[in-house]
Structure formats: C-alpha cells, structure tokens
Amino acid sequence: MIIQRVVLNSRPGKNGVPVAENFRLEQSTIPDTVQEGQVRVRTLYLSVDPYMRCRMNEDTGSDYLLPWQLSEAADGGGIGVVEESKHNNFAKGDFVTSFKWPWQTVAVLDGSLLQKLVPQLVDGHLSFFLGPAGLTGLTALLGIKEKGHVSAGANQTMVVSGAAGACGSLAGQIGRLEGCTRVVGIAGTDEKCSILVSEMGFDAAINYKKGNVAEQLRELCPGGVDVYFDNVGGDISDAVINQMNQNSHIILCGQISQYNKDVPYPPPLPPEVEKVQKERNITRERFLVLNYMDKHEASVIQLCQWIREGKLKVGTFTFNPWALITFAAFQSMMNGGNIGKQIVSVSK
Numbered sequence: 001m002i003i004q005r006v007v008l009n010s011r012p013g014k015n016g017v018p019v020a021e022n023f024r025l026e027q028s029t030i031p032d033t034v035q036e037g038q039v040r041v042r043t044l045y046l047s048v049d050p051y052m053r054c055r056m057n058e059d060t061g062s063d064y065l066l067p068w069q070l071s072e073a074a075d076g077g078g079i080g081v082v083e084e085s086k087h088n089n090f091a092k093g094d095f096v097t098s099f100k101w102p103w104q105t106v107a108v109l110d111g112s113l114l115q116k117l118v119p120q121l122v123d124g125h126l127s128f129f130l131g132p133a134g135l136t137g138l139t140a141l142l143g144i145k146e147k148g149h150v151s152a153g154a155n156q157t158m159v160v161s162g163a164a165g166a167c168g169s170l171a172g173q174i175g176r177l178e179g180c181t182r183v184v185g186i187a188g189t190d191e192k193c194s195i196l197v198s199e200m201g202f203d204a205a206i207n208y209k210k211g212n213v214a215e216q217l218r219e220l221c222p223g224g225v226d227v228y229f230d231n232v233g234g235d236i237s238d239a240v241i242n243q244m245n246q247n248s249h250i251i252l253c254g255q256i257s258q259y260n261k262d263v264p265y266p267p268p269l270p271p272e273v274e275k276v277q278k279e280r281n282i283t284r285e286r287f288l289v290l291n292y293m294d295k296h297e298a299s300v301i302q303l304c305q306w307i308r309e310g311k312l313k314v315g316t317f318t319f320n321p322w323a324l325i326t327f328a329a330f331q332s333m334m335n336g337g338n339i340g341k342q343i344v345s346v347s348k
C-alpha cells in the first residue's frame with residue numbers, strides 16, 4: 001500500500017533553529033496485510049510539541065526521549081481510526097491514540113502501542129485527546145497538583161509564562177479552579193494577551209515583547225507571586241522569580257526559550273537569581289508528566305468533565321492540512337504562531 005510520510009532529512013545542530021529542509025515529505029509503502037497482534041490505522045490528527053526539538057538532535061540530552069533517525073518517519077502523539085485489526089483489543093472503526101504515532105497517512109502498528117479512545121468523553125472532539133484531554137491537559141493539571149502547592153483560601157497569586165500556549169492556557173485556568181485568587185499570564189502578542197483575559201479568565205496578561213516585564217509584574221502582582229508555572233525559562237523566568245514570595249513554588253514545566261541552545265536541562269539559573277531562589281526557599285523541582293502515569297486515567301476524566309461543563313476553555317486549535325507538511329506546524333508553534341494547542345489534521 002502506498003502512503004505519504006514525513007521523514008527527518010537533516011539535523012539542525014544543537015544550537016541551530018530548525019528549518020523546513022530538516023524534513024522531507026515522501027511517498028513510501030507499507031505491507032498490504034497485518035500480522036497477528038498488529039493494527040492498521042489511518043491517521044486523523046498529529047500533535048506537534050516543543051520536546052520534538054530535542055528529538056531532532058543526535059543526542060536528545062534526556063534519558064526518556066529517543067532521537068529521530070535520519071530518513072525515518074518522525075513520530076509523536078497521534079490519533080487515528082482502525083482500518084484492520086489482528087489484535088484482540090481493537091476492531092475496525094475504533095478510534096485510537098499513541099505517543100509513538102509515525103508522521104504518515106496510514107501505518108501498521110503493534111497493538112500494544114495503542115489505546116482506545118472514548119469520543120463521548122469530549123463530545124466527539126477527538127483532537128482534544130492530543131490537547132486539553134491528553135498529555136497537554138495532564139501536564140497542566142498534574143504540574144499544578146504535584147508541584148504547585150495550590151490551596152483554596154490561601155489567597156495565592158499564580159503567574160504563567162507561555163500562557164497562551166497549549167499547557168499555559170490550561171494551567172492558568174486550572175490554577176483558578178484549584179483556588180488561586182489571582183492569575184497573570186505572560187505571552188508573545190497583544191492578541192494572545194487579550195484572549196487570555198477575555199476568554200480564559202486570566203486577571204491580566206503581559207506581552208513580553210513589549211515594555212518591561214519586571215515593571216508590569218510588580219504592578220499586576222502587588223502581593224508578590226506564590227506559584228509560577230514556568231514554560232519558557234530564560235529572562236522571563238528570571239524576572240518572575242525575582243518577585244516570588246518566601247516559601248513559594250515554581251512548577252518547572254518547560255524551558256522553551258532554551259531549546260535551540262546546547263545547555264543542560266533544566267538550565268541553571270543565573271547566580272543572582274539562584275541566590276534569590278535559595279534565600280526565599282522557593283521550590284524549583286523538575287516536573288515530568290510521564291512520571292505520573294498512575295494518575296493519568298482519573299485526571300483525564302476530570303479534565304473531560306471540566307471541558308464538557310465549560311469550566312475549561314480549550315482555546316483555538318490550529319489545524320494545518322497535511323499537505324503543508326507537518327514541519328510548518330511545528331515551526332509555527334516554536335515561533336509562537338499558535339494560540340492553544342497546535343494540531344495537524346491529516347485526514348477526515
């Protein structure tokens with residue numbers, strides 16, 4: 001059977017910004033028949049995520065991420081429909097997902113890599129399982145629960161960087177649902193900041209590309225910052241940490257501003273910021289959503305309930321047609337083109 005796939009064509013280098021030529025769209029073939037234990041799936045949606053930048057390097061710098069191989073299909077989160085199954089758990093027509101979905105139109109996968117989806121949980125919006133009802137939502141919810149120390153009635157102020165992105169836009173809303181009294185976002189355009197306030201329930205938002213972040217933070221968080229959901233690292237995080245209260249908490253979710261640089265993860269703080277962190281006893285523990293697999297099922301049910309009840313706004317989903325090549329979506333997401341979760345729609 002003839003299929004289309006996106007393969008890694010070249011590596012950008014550890015300190016390089018990815019370019020379109022790093023990927024190649026090509027025709028390929030897969031077997032016409034499936035073997036015992038296998039399932040043939042047609043791809044519906046693919047997820048593009050910041051961690052994929054690390055997979056473009058020969059060495060990802062991380063023990064849980066494998067590098068993509070040159071001339072092999074890239075892979076990541078995906079959703080599809082079963083076309084043929086020789087695995088007991090799946091039948092033709094089932095909707096399924098996997099973290100190891102190849103960037104190709106049709107694939108034969110080992111059934112053990114797949115999980116069945118229940119579309120009713122998200123009122124049929126299947127792509128939500130790659131965003132607010134999937135790893136993205138889990139990252140926001142479990143990050144806050146495991147590392148945020150949010151407590152209803154404690155009058156806490158939360159700041160979220162990367163606030164208009166997939167995790168960030170949910171983190172602010174969940175922080176509020178869990179009990180924070182003030183939520184302030186930091187994002188890269190005026191449009192994003194306006195949506196955060198008008199649609200996502202943030203109290204205020206700062207465009208970090210305009211004006212002085214530290215000054216605006218001082219004004220918008222007069223009682224200091226108690227919880228910081230950090231998606232970006234770098235200068236933005238340094239400014240936030242400087243305004244954090246004694247015994248406050250950083251949820252170290254990601255450091256996207258550092259992903260095109262050859263630095264260890266998590267990147268060390270500048271000495272003067274580290275001094276503040278230590279003196280004020282601010283926790284900054286690494287958070288990895290995959291370390292909480294035992295809590296995923298119950299958390300997905302919670303997220304789906306909030307979405308159905310309208311308590312969690314899922315924002316705009318950006319869909320790019322497959323023909324425009326999945327990389328364009330990845331590059332756009334890395335450069336701030338998305339509001340909410342960036343998804344690639346491969347087929348109807």
Ligand code: NDP
Pocket residue numbers: 049050051135136139162163164165166167168186187188189192231232236252253254255256257258287288289290333334335336337338340341342
């Ligand atoms: P997003 O949807 O947030 O997309 C990335 C966003 O990052 C862009 O839209 C852009 O928005 C912003 N950005 C890009 N470069 C910079 C920069 N130099 N400085 C500030 N902002 C920048 O992606 P996700 O929600 O999927 O991921 C958010 C973070 O969460 C990432 O760091 C990711 O690695 C991490 N993550 C961590 C997980 C974990 O288990 N710990 C799991 C999943 C994600 P803008 O216009 O605002 O610049």
